[in-house]
Amino acid sequence: MKKLSARRRHPLAAIVVLIFALAATGGLYAAFAPAKKAEADDSASIAVEAGKKLYLSGCSTCHGLDAQGSTDGPSLIGVGAAAVDFQVSTGRMPLQQPGAQAPRKPEVYTPAQIQQLSAYVASLGVGPKIPTANMYAPDGDIVNGAELFRTNCSQCHNFSGEGGALTEGKYAPPLKDVDPKHIYEAMLSGPQNMPSFPDSTMPEQQKKDIVTYVHETTKKEPNPGGLGLGRLGPVSEGLFGWIIALGLLIACAIWIAARTPKARTK
Amino acid sequence: MSSEQPKGGANKSTPIPDNATVRAVDALDSRLGIYGAAKKNLRKVFPDHWSFMLGEVALYSFIVLLLTGVFLTLFFKPSMQEVVYDGSYVPLQGIHMSQAYASTLDISFDIRGGLAMRQIHHWAALIFVSSLFVHMFRIFFTGAFRKPREINWLFGFLLLVLAMVNGFTGYSLPDDLLSGTGLRIAEGVVLAIPLVGTYVQFFLFGGEFPGEDIVPRLFTIHVLLIPAIMVGLVTVHLILVFYQKHTQFPGPGKTEKNVVGLPLLPVYAAKAGGFFFIVFGITAALGGMVQINPIWAYGPYNPGQITAGSQPDWYIGFLEGSLRIMPNWEWNIWGHTLSFNVLIPSLIVPGVLFTFLAMYPWIEGWITGDKREHHLLDRPRNMPVRTGLGVAWIVCYGVLWVCGGNDIIATHFHLSINTITWVGRFAFFIAPVLAYLATVRICKGLQRRDRDKVLHGRETGVIKKLPHGEFVEIHEPLEAGVRHTLTAHEQPKPYELEPAEDENGVARKVKRSQKLRSRMSHWYFAEPIEKPTAEEYKELTSGHGHH
Numbered sequence: 001m002k003k004l005s006a007r008r009r010h011p012l013a014a015i016v017v018l019i020f021a022l023a024a025t026g027g028l029y030a031a032f033a034p035a036k037k038a039e040a041d042d043s044a045s046i047a048v049e050a051g052k053k054l055y056l057s058g059c060s061t062c063h064g065l066d067a068q069g070s071t072d073g074p075s076l077i078g079v080g081a082a083a084v085d086f087q088v089s090t091g092r093m094p095l096q097q098p099g100a101q102a103p104r105k106p107e108v109y110t111p112a113q114i115q116q117l118s119a120y121v122a123s124l125g126v127g128p129k130i131p132t133a134n135m136y137a138p139d140g141d142i143v144n145g146a147e148l149f150r151t152n153c154s155q156c157h158n159f160s161g162e163g164g165a166l167t168e169g170k171y172a173p174p175l176k177d178v179d180p181k182h183i184y185e186a187m188l189s190g191p192q193n194m195p196s197f198p199d200s201t202m203p204e205q206q207k208k209d210i211v212t213y214v215h216e217t218t219k220k221e222p223n224p225g226g227l228g229l230g231r232l233g234p235v236s237e238g239l240f241g242w243i244i245a246l247g248l249l250i251a252c253a254i255w256i257a258a259r260t261p262k263a264r265t266k
Numbered sequence: 267m268s269s270e271q272p273k274g275g276a277n278k279s280t281p282i283p284d285n286a287t288v289r290a291v292d293a294l295d296s297r298l299g300i301y302g303a304a305k306k307n308l309r310k311v312f313p314d315h316w317s318f319m320l321g322e323v324a325l326y327s328f329i330v331l332l333l334t335g336v337f338l339t340l341f342f343k344p345s346m347q348e349v350v351y352d353g354s355y356v357p358l359q360g361i362h363m364s365q366a367y368a369s370t371l372d373i374s375f376d377i378r379g380g381l382a383m384r385q386i387h388h389w390a391a392l393i394f395v396s397s398l399f400v401h402m403f404r405i406f407f408t409g410a411f412r413k414p415r416e417i418n419w420l421f422g423f424l425l426l427v428l429a430m431v432n433g434f435t436g437y438s439l440p441d442d443l444l445s446g447t448g449l450r451i452a453e454g455v456v457l458a459i460p461l462v463g464t465y466v467q468f469f470l471f472g473g474e475f476p477g478e479d480i481v482p483r484l485f486t487i488h489v490l491l492i493p494a495i496m497v498g499l500v501t502v503h504l505i506l507v508f509y510q511k512h513t514q515f516p517g518p519g520k521t522e523k524n525v526v527g528l529p530l531l532p533v534y535a536a537k538a539g540g541f542f543f544i545v546f547g548i549t550a551a552l553g554g555m556v557q558i559n560p561i562w563a564y565g566p567y568n569p570g571q572i573t574a575g576s577q578p579d580w581y582i583g584f585l586e587g588s589l590r591i592m593p594n595w596e597w598n599i600w601g602h603t604l605s606f607n608v609l610i611p612s613l614i615v616p617g618v619l620f621t622f623l624a625m626y627p628w629i630e631g632w633i634t635g636d637k638r639e640h641h642l643l644d645r646p647r648n649m650p651v652r653t654g655l656g657v658a659w660i661v662c663y664g665v666l667w668v669c670g671g672n673d674i675i676a677t678h679f680h681l682s683i684n685t686i687t688w689v690g691r692f693a694f695f696i697a698p699v700l701a702y703l704a705t706v707r708i709c710k711g712l713q714r715r716d717r718d719k720v721l722h723g724r725e726t727g728v729i730k731k732l733p734h735g736e737f738v739e740i741h742e743p744l745e746a747g748v749r750h751t752l753t754a755h756e757q758p759k760p761y762e763l764e765p766a767e768d769e770n771g772v773a774r775k776v777k778r779s780q781k782l783r784s785r786m787s788h789w790y791f792a793e794p795i796e797k798p799t800a801e802e803y804k805e806l807t808s809g810h811g812h813h
Contacts, residue, residue, distance in 0.1 A: 151570065154573040158575045164575055165672070167683060167684060223560065225557030232674055233444065238583065246400065249393065252541070253322075256541055
């Protein structure tokens with residue numbers, strides 16, 4: 001120890017350290033870089049390559065050339081394939097214009113292209129994968145799904161999945177006509193203002209139950225009481241009551257009052 | 267009626283038949299004296315106008331409420347005891363819930379006609395309160411609340427408040443997620459009462475929220491206490507209308523001393539009876555075809571859950587709105603929290619708004635100093651300040667009401683909820699003032715138009731070219747009856763203070779209240795549009811027709 005500290009200030013000490021550092025860097029590169037190339041699956045690497053091209057032309061303006069993010073868009077490293085599939089398949093990405101939130105719109109990319117983009121972003125870091133069909137098939141426990149929905153989802157998405165307002169123009173979108181796969185992916189990845197529900201906080205089966213309930217309640221369940229009025233709660237009911245019901249009654253009152261022999265006025 | 271049928275005279279000569287009906291009516295008459303009462307009342311005359319039927323809508327929907335309500339009590343179980351649901355609505359099977367909620371689900375899904383009855387009841391409630399408001403504004407804008415009807419105005423006001431309270435208790439009964447959320451807010455309002463809030467809350471709920479007592483208590487209030495008071499008030503309200511006689515709009519032959527209209531039998535018996543069935547029919551049609559309050563979709567109440575779009579029924583919506591736009595002000599004094607953020611929007615704002623409504627007949631009576639009886643209605647334009655105040659009240663209420671649905675507005679019109687809230691905060695103070703000013707201007711404009719019409723006649727749209735090339739529009743003189751209607755209103759003078767010194771030169775004592783009253787009165791009758799006098803009319807019409 002004493003020897004080392006004595007030679008610490010030797011004129012050649014810096015050079016020795018430099019040689020060690022270079023050797024370590026070079027050795028590490030030699031150890032990992034070629035190996036990675038050798039291990040890569042051919043079709044997957046083609047998808048990643050194609051995805052990268054798509055990414056560079058369509059996404060990098062906001063998310064950065066290396067998906068590291070910029071002031072205009074978040075980093076995509078580690079968001080996973082599920083996030084890309086959700087955002088691009090529902091047309092939310094690419095963004096049409098900056099705003100409070102990316103709205104759902106017709107998708108721009110083909111399913112094959114979306115798969116390539118997902119593969120590229122997945123290659124950047126570990127993240128949630130695209131769920132398989134049996135994970136989101138709407139055949140789970142509807143009662144449990146309903147209870148979980150009321151506990152975790154209805155505060156933003158409304159009791160019947162009709163959506164709701166968040167701050168500053170943001171919103172929880174309506175869940176009607178949303179592909180079960182996308183509902184599942186949204187829970188996995190937590191897009192935009194939504195919290196994510198990874199498997200560690202909400203097991204797969206629970207997510208499946210929620211997907212089942214949402215699917216049933218927005219698609220299959222008719223409104224047992226008749227016209228649903230958007231299932232928005234008392235606001236639309238009150239509006240309907242004032243305009244249609246009271247309007248009709250007042251129209252009837254005017255009609256009845258008009259059908260009267262007038263009192264003589266001479 | 268135009269075709270007079272010889273009734274009394276002709277019938278007297280024909281012998282009265284001796285059959286079972288006549289004997290039964292005779293028997294009743296000898297015990298109850300119904301002939302005298304019928305003779306007097308069945309021919310009672312009521313004036314005719316569609317707006318006089320708004321109160322009828324309220325009355326009939328109240329009857330629908332009582333009828334459907336009785337049906338619902340047969341099956342509703344007002345208990346918060348926990349049960350496991352095993353009815354036919356699949357997404358809730360096996361869920362723990364209160365008996366109140368389970369029995370409401372049973373009414374909706376497992377009792378024949380239950381859902382229709384529930385929906386008719388709920389629609390009737392919404393229609394009931396809205397027709398009460400519209401009816402009240404008809405009374406307000408036409409000045410029908412003036413002497414001698416101030417007390418009946420107060421009874422009507424009490425009915426309105428009780429209807430709102432009872433509506434809220436009914437909304438809270440099913441113990442679903444929405445109603446529980448509403449109760450939670452009501453609990454917060456009670457807690458915000460300074461000093462006694464926490465005690466009152468424990469008294470009402472029998473302990474911590476939600477406890478087990480609130481639903482049974484609300485049930486008793488909803489089906490017994492308030493309806494009983496309301497039935498009594500409705501009876502008195504109608505007796506007073508009958509006894510004080512109905513007001514009428516000004517017109518030829520109509521004075522403060524008569525009522526021009528049609529008799530109860532047969533005209534109004536038929537009209538009112540028919541209208542009852544129309545109200546019942548429309549309410550039943552809504553109940554059968556339009557879904558309202560789908561409690562199964564909300565799920566059972568659980569304090570840990572909430573849904574977006576949690577709103578009360580419309581008549582409590584203005585309270586929701588005032589709560590939503592209130593800034594978060596709170597004081598903490600010596601360990602006591604003073605929650606202005608709840609106290610002001612939930613108790614003070616509605617307190618001021620509704621006390622003003624209740625007291626308005628006396629406020630106006632004091633300002634105008636008018637102690638006479640009024641049976642002829644005002645046309646709203648002829649009382650610009652009153653009309654302006656009424657519109658300002660509605661706008662103020664309306665701003666709060668709209669803010670109660672700020673989230674629905676935000677999602678459906680793609681707006682920021684924060685912007686809506688801030689607009690609401692300013693609009694609450696500014697919009698009523700603007701509405702007042704605009705209304706007063708519009709009223710005066712309409713008065714000027716009436717004046718022009720009386721003096722110069724109706725514009726026919728026919729253009730005449732005179733020999734020297736001038737074009738004039740031909741004005742057609744109004745009928746005498748229309749002229750009378752347009753000039754029948756009084757134009758009171760503002761209350762003047764007596765001269766500062768009496769005839770002996772001694773300074774008079776002027777009370778401060780008299781000064782205030784004079785100022786208010788000058789404001790109330792400011793810048794009148796003088797209605798045309800007979801002399802003016804003669805001068806204009808006797809000459810060459812046109813100026």
